[in-house]
Amino acid sequence: MSIAANVEAPKADLSLAAHGRTIPAERLGPLQPTDSAIGIDAIRHRYEEDGYVWLKGLLPRSEVIDFRRWVFSRLAETGLLEPGHDFALGIAAAEDVDWSLADRRLMSIVRSAAYEGFCAQPPLVRFMDAFLQGISYLHKRKLMRYTKPGTATATPAHYDLVYLRGGTSRLVTAWLPIGDVPAEMGGLVYLEGSHAIGRGMEAEFRRRSGDLSPEERISAYNSHMAEGGWVSKDLPDMADRFNARWLAADYEAGDVVLHSPYMIHAATTNQDRAGRLRLSTDIRFQNVDDEIDARWNNHWSLRDML
Structure with a gap:
């Protein structure tokens, strides 16, 4: 069995944009999926080589869809959802959203037993134990994001270690689409081969940070970092600067993407024609015996400066 499953190149008419800039077609490429049946050693090797692994169907699809339905049912009173539809569809309301209430409800959801159970479900924990070659530790600070279609919201390019420098660098981020997230819905995109670039950036930061x-x-x-710790908001410029492609994918409920703390990634705007909200969570695992960044021992709060 091959390591990578069959994958198609990005659709010819696919147009991904963020922060007012569209990524040219020649700077887009396909994220390569991995079949978990190839075995943990081969998966770990591919992760080291590519900086990520996109695991197809690692989690039960029906349970992911059910959790999507549960999340949006808890957000319905905020006006975020268009009435009259199955909450699992996540059809966004056009207007009249109470954003203050939505923020409060989101903070309640990420503190809930249901969310903790979703992030620590047995298939994922068993996989991470094997992947990390020991007992896996799931950081308490876990992020959930929803993105309305037709808005400018998009996560700028960054690598995760910037926010986790207080512990081990042997971290693994797991990004879970909560529902189907085709590329035009604004899922994560990865700068091809950028785990090496991120390592170089981090080494340069350490070299210059002696005065801090x-x-x-x-x-x-800190004073040596760009605003918010971002590498850039200009995704086309980054692709040109490093002569690399942004790798995109049509994610499905049940998929899990693991990426290196040095891998540069971003999100694009939600351009879903069906008007669906993008919903996802990103969580961090490490071996429990490695040093843990104490700042991540609290639940995520908006504007917690991490």
């Missing part, structure tokens, strides 16, 4: 206090050195908001 220990507290500043681990902060993504």
